[in-house]
Amino acid sequence: MTDTAAAQPAILYEDLGDGIIQIRLNRPDRLNALGVDMVKDFHAAVLKAVALPARVLLIRGSGRAFCAGADLKERRGMDDAAKVAHNRAINAAVDAIDAAPMPTIAVLNGLALGGGCEIAVACDLRYGAEDISIGLTEARIGAIPGAGGTQRLPRVIGAAKALELMLIGEPVNGKRAEAIGLLHAAVPTDKLDEHVLGIAKVLASRSPLGERTMKRLVHRGLEVPLAAGLAMERAALPEILGSADYAEGLASFAERRPAKFTGK
Secondary structure (H helix, E strand, C coil): CCHHHHHCCCEEEEECCCCEEEEEECCHHHCCCECHHHHHHHHHHHHHHHHCCCCEEEEEECCCEEECCECHHHHHCCCHHHHHHHHHHHHHHHHHHHHCCCCEEEEECEEEECHHHHHHHHCCEEEEECCCEEECCHHHHCCCCCCCHHHHHHHHHCHHHHHHHHHHCCCEEHHHHHHCCCCCEEECHHHHHHHHHHHHHHHHHCCHHHHHHHHHHHHHHCCCCHHHHHHHHHHHHHHHHCCHHHHHHHHHHHHCCCCCCCCC
8 A cells, every 4th residue: 555545534525515425435445345444434424424414425436446345354354253343333334324314326436346235225326337347246255245235135126136146146237237227327437427416416406305205205115015105105295295395396486496495
Protein backbone atom coordinates (compact mmCIF):
# COMPACT_ATOMS: atom_id res chain seq x y z
CA MET A 1 0.00 0.00 0.00
CA THR A 2 1.32 3.43 -0.91
CA ASP A 3 1.55 6.26 1.58
CA THR A 4 -1.16 8.07 -0.39
CA ALA A 5 -3.51 5.07 -0.19
CA ALA A 6 -2.79 4.68 3.52
CA ALA A 7 -3.69 8.32 4.13
CA GLN A 8 -7.07 7.98 2.46
CA PRO A 9 -10.07 7.15 4.68
CA ALA A 10 -11.67 3.79 3.93
CA ILE A 11 -15.10 5.47 3.69
CA LEU A 12 -15.77 8.76 1.92
CA TYR A 13 -18.93 10.67 2.83
CA GLU A 14 -19.81 13.07 0.03
CA ASP A 15 -22.57 15.69 -0.21
CA LEU A 16 -23.57 16.01 -3.89
CA GLY A 17 -26.15 18.73 -3.26
CA ASP A 18 -29.96 18.66 -3.53
CA GLY A 19 -30.08 16.36 -0.51
CA ILE A 20 -28.11 13.63 -2.31
CA ILE A 21 -25.48 11.95 -0.13
CA GLN A 22 -22.91 9.53 -1.52
CA ILE A 23 -21.04 6.98 0.56
CA ARG A 24 -17.99 5.65 -1.22
CA LEU A 25 -16.16 2.47 -0.22
CA ASN A 26 -12.56 3.57 -0.59
CA ARG A 27 -10.07 0.71 -0.34
CA PRO A 28 -9.37 0.34 -4.07
CA ASP A 29 -6.11 -1.53 -3.43
CA ARG A 30 -8.19 -4.24 -1.67
CA LEU A 31 -11.12 -4.03 -4.13
CA ASN A 32 -13.07 -2.34 -1.33
CA ALA A 33 -13.15 -5.55 0.69
CA LEU A 34 -14.94 -5.16 4.00
CA GLY A 35 -12.38 -5.16 6.79
CA VAL A 36 -13.34 -4.80 10.45
CA ASP A 37 -12.54 -1.08 10.76
CA MET A 38 -14.03 -0.29 7.35
CA VAL A 39 -17.35 -1.95 8.26
CA LYS A 40 -17.57 0.12 11.44
CA ASP A 41 -16.99 3.34 9.49
CA PHE A 42 -19.42 2.27 6.76
CA HIS A 43 -22.18 1.63 9.27
CA ALA A 44 -21.54 5.00 10.93
CA ALA A 45 -21.74 6.77 7.55
CA VAL A 46 -25.11 5.17 6.76
CA LEU A 47 -26.48 6.22 10.16
CA LYS A 48 -25.15 9.75 9.59
CA ALA A 49 -26.99 10.00 6.25
CA VAL A 50 -30.20 8.75 7.85
CA ALA A 51 -29.94 11.21 10.73
CA LEU A 52 -29.27 14.18 8.43
CA PRO A 53 -31.72 13.18 6.85
CA ALA A 54 -30.55 12.74 3.26
CA ARG A 55 -33.18 12.78 0.53
CA VAL A 56 -31.33 10.15 -1.52
CA LEU A 57 -28.42 7.91 -0.53
CA LEU A 58 -25.96 6.59 -3.13
CA ILE A 59 -23.49 3.81 -2.33
CA ARG A 60 -20.56 3.10 -4.61
CA GLY A 61 -16.94 1.97 -4.67
CA SER A 62 -13.64 3.58 -5.64
CA GLY A 63 -11.40 2.12 -8.31
CA ARG A 64 -12.23 -1.03 -10.25
CA ALA A 65 -14.67 -2.58 -7.81
CA PHE A 66 -17.88 -1.80 -5.97
CA CYS A 67 -17.03 -4.26 -3.21
CA ALA A 68 -15.39 -7.69 -3.34
CA GLY A 69 -17.14 -8.79 -0.12
CA ALA A 70 -15.64 -9.55 3.28
CA ASP A 71 -11.88 -9.09 3.58
CA LEU A 72 -10.90 -12.77 3.45
CA LYS A 73 -7.22 -12.09 4.07
CA GLU A 74 -8.12 -10.33 7.29
CA ARG A 75 -10.66 -13.00 8.22
CA ARG A 76 -8.19 -15.86 7.75
CA GLY A 77 -6.28 -14.70 10.82
CA MET A 78 -9.38 -14.53 13.03
CA ASP A 79 -10.58 -17.07 15.55
CA ASP A 80 -14.17 -18.32 15.28
CA ALA A 81 -15.57 -15.71 17.65
CA ALA A 82 -13.92 -12.90 15.70
CA LYS A 83 -15.27 -14.28 12.42
CA VAL A 84 -18.81 -14.28 13.80
CA ALA A 85 -18.37 -10.77 15.21
CA HIS A 86 -17.10 -9.54 11.83
CA ASN A 87 -20.10 -11.07 10.09
CA ARG A 88 -22.52 -9.55 12.61
CA ALA A 89 -20.97 -6.13 12.00
CA ILE A 90 -21.44 -6.49 8.23
CA ASN A 91 -25.03 -7.59 8.88
CA ALA A 92 -25.68 -4.49 10.99
CA ALA A 93 -24.36 -2.17 8.27
CA VAL A 94 -26.38 -3.88 5.54
CA ASP A 95 -29.50 -3.88 7.73
CA ALA A 96 -29.05 -0.13 8.27
CA ILE A 97 -29.13 0.38 4.50
CA ASP A 98 -32.26 -1.73 4.21
CA ALA A 99 -33.92 0.23 7.02
CA ALA A 100 -32.99 3.68 5.65
CA PRO A 101 -36.22 5.65 5.14
CA MET A 102 -35.02 7.51 2.05
CA PRO A 103 -34.46 5.98 -1.42
CA THR A 104 -31.11 4.19 -1.66
CA ILE A 105 -29.19 3.45 -4.85
CA ALA A 106 -26.28 1.06 -5.42
CA VAL A 107 -23.97 2.40 -8.14
CA LEU A 108 -22.16 -0.71 -9.36
CA ASN A 109 -18.83 -0.84 -11.14
CA GLY A 110 -16.37 -3.69 -11.50
CA LEU A 111 -16.78 -6.43 -8.90
CA ALA A 112 -19.78 -6.76 -6.58
CA LEU A 113 -19.25 -10.15 -4.98
CA GLY A 114 -20.47 -11.80 -1.80
CA GLY A 115 -21.03 -9.07 0.75
CA GLY A 116 -20.74 -6.50 -2.01
CA CYS A 117 -23.72 -8.05 -3.76
CA GLU A 118 -25.57 -8.16 -0.43
CA ILE A 119 -25.01 -4.41 0.05
CA ALA A 120 -26.44 -3.83 -3.43
CA VAL A 121 -29.48 -6.03 -2.83
CA ALA A 122 -30.24 -4.13 0.39
CA CYS A 123 -30.57 -0.93 -1.65
CA ASP A 124 -33.88 0.06 -3.23
CA LEU A 125 -32.43 0.58 -6.70
CA ARG A 126 -29.39 -0.90 -8.44
CA TYR A 127 -27.71 0.48 -11.55
CA GLY A 128 -24.50 -0.93 -12.93
CA ALA A 129 -22.03 -0.89 -15.77
CA GLU A 130 -22.55 -3.50 -18.46
CA ASP A 131 -19.21 -5.13 -17.69
CA ILE A 132 -19.68 -5.59 -13.93
CA SER A 133 -19.29 -8.97 -12.25
CA ILE A 134 -21.97 -9.46 -9.60
CA GLY A 135 -23.11 -12.41 -7.54
CA LEU A 136 -23.19 -14.32 -4.27
CA THR A 137 -20.01 -16.35 -4.63
CA GLU A 138 -19.68 -17.80 -1.12
CA ALA A 139 -20.15 -21.37 -2.39
CA ARG A 140 -16.70 -21.17 -3.96
CA ILE A 141 -15.09 -21.00 -0.52
CA GLY A 142 -17.45 -23.31 1.36
CA ALA A 143 -19.50 -20.54 2.97
CA ILE A 144 -23.02 -19.19 2.65
CA PRO A 145 -24.21 -15.62 2.13
CA GLY A 146 -24.20 -14.24 5.65
CA ALA A 147 -25.36 -10.62 5.34
CA GLY A 148 -28.92 -11.16 4.22
CA GLY A 149 -28.27 -12.68 0.81
CA THR A 150 -30.27 -15.86 1.33
CA GLN A 151 -33.30 -13.78 2.32
CA ARG A 152 -33.12 -10.57 0.27
CA LEU A 153 -31.98 -11.95 -3.09
CA PRO A 154 -35.01 -14.30 -3.47
CA ARG A 155 -37.28 -11.36 -2.68
CA VAL A 156 -35.64 -9.38 -5.48
CA ILE A 157 -35.26 -11.95 -8.28
CA GLY A 158 -37.31 -14.95 -7.10
CA ALA A 159 -36.26 -18.13 -5.32
CA ALA A 160 -35.33 -20.16 -8.41
CA LYS A 161 -32.91 -17.61 -9.88
CA ALA A 162 -31.49 -16.76 -6.44
CA LEU A 163 -30.75 -20.43 -5.71
CA GLU A 164 -29.06 -20.82 -9.08
CA LEU A 165 -26.75 -17.88 -8.37
CA MET A 166 -26.00 -19.01 -4.81
CA LEU A 167 -25.55 -22.75 -5.44
CA ILE A 168 -23.34 -22.32 -8.51
CA GLY A 169 -21.52 -19.41 -6.90
CA GLU A 170 -20.42 -17.79 -10.15
CA PRO A 171 -21.04 -14.10 -10.85
CA VAL A 172 -22.94 -12.71 -13.83
CA ASN A 173 -22.31 -9.64 -15.95
CA GLY A 174 -24.41 -6.50 -16.01
CA LYS A 175 -26.59 -7.52 -18.94
CA ARG A 176 -27.47 -10.85 -17.35
CA ALA A 177 -28.09 -9.14 -14.01
CA GLU A 178 -30.48 -6.75 -15.74
CA ALA A 179 -32.28 -9.62 -17.49
CA ILE A 180 -32.97 -11.47 -14.23
CA GLY A 181 -34.02 -8.33 -12.36
CA LEU A 182 -30.94 -7.96 -10.18
CA LEU A 183 -30.13 -4.62 -11.86
CA HIS A 184 -32.71 -2.04 -12.80
CA ALA A 185 -30.48 -1.09 -15.72
CA ALA A 186 -27.05 -1.97 -17.10
CA VAL A 187 -25.47 0.95 -18.92
CA PRO A 188 -22.12 1.67 -20.59
CA THR A 189 -19.45 2.39 -18.00
CA ASP A 190 -18.90 5.95 -19.19
CA LYS A 191 -22.64 6.68 -18.86
CA LEU A 192 -23.16 5.24 -15.37
CA ASP A 193 -22.57 8.41 -13.34
CA GLU A 194 -24.79 10.53 -15.58
CA HIS A 195 -27.55 7.90 -15.51
CA VAL A 196 -27.56 7.51 -11.74
CA LEU A 197 -27.28 11.21 -10.95
CA GLY A 198 -30.25 11.93 -13.20
CA ILE A 199 -32.36 9.40 -11.31
CA ALA A 200 -31.11 10.64 -7.93
CA LYS A 201 -32.11 14.22 -8.79
CA VAL A 202 -35.62 13.09 -9.72
CA LEU A 203 -35.93 11.16 -6.45
CA ALA A 204 -34.64 14.14 -4.48
CA SER A 205 -37.34 16.33 -6.03
CA ARG A 206 -40.19 14.09 -4.80
CA SER A 207 -41.96 14.31 -1.45
CA PRO A 208 -39.78 12.79 1.30
CA LEU A 209 -42.93 11.97 3.26
CA GLY A 210 -44.42 10.15 0.30
CA GLU A 211 -41.22 8.24 -0.42
CA ARG A 212 -40.77 7.18 3.21
CA THR A 213 -44.37 6.02 3.36
CA MET A 214 -44.15 4.02 0.14
CA LYS A 215 -40.99 2.26 1.30
CA ARG A 216 -42.52 1.40 4.65
CA LEU A 217 -45.71 0.06 3.08
CA VAL A 218 -43.88 -2.07 0.54
CA HIS A 219 -41.46 -3.57 3.07
CA ARG A 220 -44.10 -4.27 5.70
CA GLY A 221 -46.64 -5.37 3.15
CA LEU A 222 -44.39 -8.18 1.94
CA GLU A 223 -44.46 -9.65 5.44
CA VAL A 224 -48.26 -9.84 5.83
CA PRO A 225 -51.26 -11.17 3.86
CA LEU A 226 -52.64 -8.94 1.10
CA ALA A 227 -55.68 -7.86 3.10
CA ALA A 228 -53.48 -6.67 5.96
CA GLY A 229 -51.22 -4.82 3.52
CA LEU A 230 -54.18 -3.08 1.94
CA ALA A 231 -55.39 -2.07 5.39
CA MET A 232 -51.97 -0.52 6.13
CA GLU A 233 -52.15 1.41 2.87
CA ARG A 234 -55.58 2.80 3.71
CA ALA A 235 -54.42 3.72 7.21
CA ALA A 236 -51.48 5.68 5.76
CA LEU A 237 -53.58 7.78 3.39
CA PRO A 238 -55.06 10.33 5.86
CA GLU A 239 -51.59 11.55 6.87
CA ILE A 240 -50.56 11.89 3.21
CA LEU A 241 -53.77 13.64 2.12
CA GLY A 242 -53.51 16.04 5.05
CA SER A 243 -49.83 16.82 4.56
CA ALA A 244 -48.22 20.08 3.49
CA ASP A 245 -46.46 18.18 0.71
CA TYR A 246 -49.78 17.06 -0.78
CA ALA A 247 -51.14 20.60 -0.56
CA GLU A 248 -47.99 21.80 -2.33
CA GLY A 249 -48.40 19.10 -4.95
CA LEU A 250 -51.96 20.18 -5.69
CA ALA A 251 -50.92 23.84 -5.84
CA SER A 252 -47.99 23.18 -8.15
CA PHE A 253 -50.22 21.13 -10.45
CA ALA A 254 -52.79 23.92 -10.64
CA GLU A 255 -50.10 26.57 -11.15
CA ARG A 256 -48.13 24.47 -13.65
CA ARG A 257 -44.84 24.73 -11.81
CA PRO A 258 -42.45 22.27 -10.17
CA ALA A 259 -43.42 21.30 -6.64
CA LYS A 260 -41.19 22.25 -3.71
CA PHE A 261 -41.64 19.52 -1.14
CA THR A 262 -40.45 19.79 2.45
CA GLY A 263 -41.30 16.34 3.81
CA LYS A 264 -44.11 17.65 6.04
